[in-house]
Amino acid sequence: MSAIVIAGLDFAWPDGSFVFGGLDTVLGAGRTGLVGVNGSGKSTLLRLIAGELTPAAGTISVTGRLGYLPQNLVLDARRRVDEVLGIVDVRAAIAAIEAGDTDERHFAVVGDRWDVEERTRATLDQLGLGHVSVTRHVGELSGGEVVLLGLAAQILREPDVLLLDEPTNNLDQRARGLVYETVRSWKGVLVIVSHDRELLRLVDRIGDLREGEIAYYGGNIDDYEAALAAEQEAAERALRAAESDVRRQKRELIEAQTKLARRRRYGQKMFDQKREPKVRMRKRAEDAEIAAGKYRNLHIDRLDQAMDRLKAAEDGVRQDDEIRVDLPATAVPQEREVLRLSEVELRNGALADLDVRGPERIALVGDNGAGKTTLLRTVLGDLPPVAGEVTLHVPARWLPQRLDVLDDELSAVDNVARAAPSASNNTIRARLARFLLRGTRADQLAGTLSGGERFRATLATLLLAEPAPQLLLLDEPTNNLDLASVRQLGQSLAAYSGALVVASHDLPFLRTIGVTRWLRLDGRLTEIDPCESSRPRL
CATH class of the missing domain: 1.20.20 (F1FO ATP Synthase)
Incomplete structure (x- = not known):
């Protein structure tokens, strides 16, 4: 039986930050979802198992072939698809043999992989990449296709143990569905780090990583939360x-x-x-x-x-405090016009007509590359439209995918002060405390904050800005957030009384924030009806 056995694992970063001390655990057959707050060490543990990091003490033993798909997969744009898939040598050896070259080295390279072409095409078809030629270059693929290509490369290796780190980040709903099917049909040892609830509903057990230890709960994410x-x-x-x-x-x-x-x-x-x-x-x-x-x-x-x-x-008793938001200045009266897009043509050629009134909550969905981020940046004025007119009637702020709103050289207090210059230091600190940033944490440089703290500091800087934002534009806000931070974001948006436009592939999150209109961008911005089925066709 394939398994991952960890005994007495110690690991700390060079600055002395403790991650694991004497961790003992076994990850056996089946699908394990690994959850925990940002900074708890989930990705670090996968990197240790994959051999990318070296433990200070202890052992990690993997029985069987190991596959690993990292969170932020970066591939050389000049590489060909068959190079990424690891089949270049086999294809070349088969071609040489078919051309009459009987050198034993070619047969050694091929081994029992005579069906490599068929298996490759089947795997690419399985992941929605049937249209991709193995001779194409990575630079010709979209970001979502690169992630799926990385997953295809792992599947072709036929690993007994597969590690996936946030595999659905930045994927559109179609691509996510393909990953879900792969996970659902997996027969070996599978360890998934993810905040994607739909994905975590497919696992057999949840491993809760907290303070360097893992507690296991049978069942999927819903069973875990109930327990x-x-x-x-x-x-x-x-x-x-x-x-x-x-x-x-x-x-x-x-x-x-x-x-x-x-x-x-x-x-x-x-x-x-x-x-x-x-x-x-x-x-x-x-x-x-x-x-x-x-x-x-x-x-x-x-x-x-x-x-x-x-x-x-x-x-x-866990102290997963809740964010408390009370921002009456962000309120927008019913029927007041907030935003109008009149016959707008975006840079990617997509067309958009839109009228947003009052405190509407709009979900913006669509495939990768459809232009959702371009649309949001056009609304803000960062990108001028090719044609048409954008009229913004209220103060607006946006939360980009990379959470790069903050100045890393300033503290959370100073970042908010820069966005709200008339607020006193005491007022800023009192408001930051509502975002769970108190005392010395509020004075830490933004660049040294944990992922969850940085997220809350970013959210505070946006919501406490002057003038008070009456329209928030959020671009994939749940990417790279742990489940606690996703819940805290939902709490903040529930208390926010302005208008919202949220571009996201995270359907469970969109359903929790009280969306009033669903819009799809696919060449043209159109309104869709999520009530047509139990799960919107997005």
């Missing part, structure tokens, strides 16, 4: 019981100390009145002091034990 909710409910009950026990033990300790003080005063009074011989009274006082010490220590021990139970109960 986690029940687990947290029990942990919170235990916390409340532990808090009550600590209060009771503190009361009993105070009562014991009061009782001992009363006895001490009574004994001193008896000694002063000399009602008994001094030797007997001194012996009685010594016995009383010993008994009092034991009595006091008993209650102190009970309090210490109660405090230990409280600490254990607190550790069992």
